[in-house]
Amino acid sequence: MSETPKDPLHGMTLQAILERLLEQYGWEGLARRIDIRCFKSEPSIKSSLTFLRRTPWAREQVEKLYVQMVRGKGRADGPV
Numbered sequence: 001m002s003e004t005p006k007d008p009l010h011g012m013t014l015q016a017i018l019e020r021l022l023e024q025y026g027w028e029g030l031a032r033r034i035d036i037r038c039f040k041s042e043p044s045i046k047s048s049l050t051f052l053r054r055t056p057w058a059r060e061q062v063e064k065l066y067v068q069m070v071r072g073k074g075r076a077d078g079p080v
């Protein structure tokens with residue numbers, strides 16, 4: 001019998017994480033929670049992925065928000 005990994009990031013690509021966050025919050029919601037210009041000014045998956053892949057602190061914030069969402073704690077309107 002195999003166990004489900006406890007790490008919600010296990011096996012998730014950055015693109016899949018971003019798409020799930022967009023389904024939950026939309027661009028405006030992401031911009032409210034994480035103060036990143038690529039979420040505020042003409043947002044797109046492609047430009048956001050490019051920025052997040054080059055910017056470790058921003059990627060960490062996105063991953064943190066995703067983990068909070070998966071664990072049911074990411075529903076508040078406040079920042080990460």
